[in-house]
Amino acid sequence: MILRTAATLLFSSIALQLNAAQLDEKKIQFLGPLTTYNSIKPNNTAHQSKIIQTLLPSLQSRVDSLSVFGNQLKWQKMSDIKALTMAGLQALKFQFNTKRFTQGKLSLAGIKTAHVFLNGEQLSGQSEFDIHVPTGDHQIVIIAEQVDNWNEVKINYTPKAEHDQITLTDKSQHGLSAKQLYDAPTLTAISHSPNGRYYLTTSRHYSDSTGNSPQTETLLKDSDGKTQYRFSGISASSVAWRDDSQQLAFMQDQKLILLNMKDFSTKVITQTLEGASGFHYFNDDTLIFTWSKNEDDAHKLIKHYRGLEDRWSYARSNSQVFLLDLNSSLINALTEGKLSHRLEDYNAHRNTILVSRNPQDYTAPPHMLTELLEINLSDSKQTLLGQYRTFRKASYAKDGIYLVAGPDFVGGLGRALPQDMLANNYDGQLYWMDLNGSNHKALSKKFDPSITTIDVLKSNDVLLKVNDEDRQQLYLFDRRKSRFKHIELGFDVVQDYAISHTRNNEILVTGTQASTPQQLKRITLKNNRAELLWDSKELAYQHTEIATLEEFDFTNQSGVKIKGRVYLPDGLDKTQKYPALVYYYGGTSPVSRAFSGRYPFNLWAAHGYIVYVLQPTGATGFGQTFSAEHVNAWGEHTAQDIIDGTKAFTQAYPFVDSARIGNLGASYGGFMTMLLATKTDMFSASIAHAGISNITSYWGQGWWGYLYSGEASKNSFPWNNPTLYSQHSPVFHADKITTPLLLLHGDADTNVPPGESHNMYTALKLLGKDVELIEYKGADHQILARDRRFHWWNTMLAYFDMHLKDQPQWWQFIYQK
Incomplete structure (x- = not known):
């Protein structure tokens, strides 16, 4: 019955x-x-x-x-x-x-x-x-x-x-969708004419009908925004402007073409420049550019390594600097030799160029040497200005040369650290030196943001793009006053910028906010006035509900403020309990505040998760002492920040269900996910994408392994510091893991080889732990293609739905047995 x-x-x-x-x-x-x-x-x-x-x-x-x-x-x-x-x-x-x-x-x-x-x-x-x-x-x-x-x-x-x-x-209104984030129009490149009267934009968007193939368009517009010319198959970033703005040059289908701005007529200069790039007007009649040629592979059966650089696919490509005469089409080599030369800057008035090259030298961290040379084009005389370990960029000034390099540049000239700390040379600093390379001056020792790129203005001042805590910002360095001035843009993240050389120094800038999609603005540096030219919100997000953003900081055990932010789902009911996701990187740079990206925080919030993003100890942009904590730590401080930050987060947000918190990170963040799993059981599910499980194997096999380890493990090697390489490697503590773990990896990843996930998968399978391994075929360190990106995003959310919402159906649908 x-x-x-x-x-x-x-x-x-x-x-x-x-x-x-x-x-x-x-x-x-x-x-x-x-x-x-x-x-x-x-x-x-x-x-x-x-x-x-x-x-x-x-x-x-x-x-x-x-x-x-x-x-x-x-x-x-x-x-x-x-x-x-x-x-x-x-x-x-x-x-x-x-x-x-x-x-x-x-x-x-x-x-x-x-x-x-x-x-x-x-x-x-x-x-x-x-x-x-x-x-x-x-x-x-x-x-x-x-x-x-x-x-x-x-x-x-x-x-x-x-x-x-x-x-x-x-x-x-409707909730944010994955298609919106990926398919929405974005400006991928911009360019500004020297006289400020014209600008170019390259836009890109995707659709179901074109799949993985983007639809792109490059437009030439006047200062009023009216389209004057349309380009096919080129990017605005590859266009070269003549100083008088009456002509521009671009490569199209391996042809070099000139566009006359008076009547928009075109002229083909040459059709034989395969491998050429980086064109600039050296003067009105001459272009300077870089030309690369791949080495013919004589060996079909073997690859004989000539050095550590041979792990890079482009290592045997030889690049040199050339001049092209626009009247005769004659091309003249300015550099030669077995070493590739990179053009840093040029000065037509002095008839000189700055180039850099990398002779093979592993004697000191980061195990790469850079030589900076000035070449006089009149007699081809080369002057070696210096040999540096932490070099990034050099540009001519009126009375010398500006450089970007790490704190250890020229014997530690840029250090602003306690004597016993090792500098993190990913923390970019600004320097000046004379034209002989003998007199150097540090300019940014009291400037905490990390400098990434520079452009020298005609005034001899410098426009800098920097990591300013977790924001990417523009600053102006006033040479006369030796002062840094922040340029107010209304962006959390400056993505691209282009400068005119007018008296007022107008610049075009693309960027986003954490909760606002991409915009294009025109800024006048003289009065710091901004004008909106283009807004993707009007094109793709007009009726979209966006998560509410709140800043959330806490003080760690060392008394240092750790910055963070929280994304709250639209329509949140604070009387209910919600699952949460904690995201971090933990490497040498902070997690970007961009509106979209590979890890779509706003999308996760749209799926009902409260999202906490924190910037743990070791990142650049917060001052040299903060970034130097990354050296020889391999998660020692970072893991504790994440654990303590998550505890503070759940206390500050009582509607977060502390029994339903997931965590995830990628690359170094994937390493952190694995490491955290060996240290705490506070998370109910964890995801590591392209994570490092064994520091030794990454050091020896990853594309950048030995270079990155030159900073992250400075002066430490498996033979002189085996404790660092073993005891900080998560796979050596796999038996302590109790949290369900999803390992994601591209099977063609060269940065962090997929064996790093296989190490941990093998260990956890043998230990009978809850572990999944998913590889994306043909994918490198990032999942880029549209179809793979959607599948990858779905996989992560489905995994968390299964463990944090007790909803396994989505995971089962994707991975039906």
């Missing part, structure tokens, strides 16, 4: 779950009839699918009406449709929301031919269509043909299980 009752209840429950429910026609929009220009219907042509795909974007948009061959049609409620049949096409669309990964079946009655699109992707089927969607807001568009009676048209939804419910909505 008990068994029969239980069986009856089970059968009733299954029947209830499988019952189809008709969707509310008041929340379904109708548009039609979409009559064609003549009597020929789309389904009578060979291009039916293309016709439907072309129409789709107009139907997806949130406009109230649509003009079709001169007829203005308004969207209306499906419940108001009274006609039996109509000519041409008709369209239906509705929005729905899901609170979790949801699976079900959409069924249509009364439509003989239907094209059904879910979030822009066409579903297969005739009258029934499988639905599977993650947490968030979604859109269905149905393009209908051959409807005999609209009164008989019904749209039903059947959930796969009781929890697979959808809620139709008609709200004007």
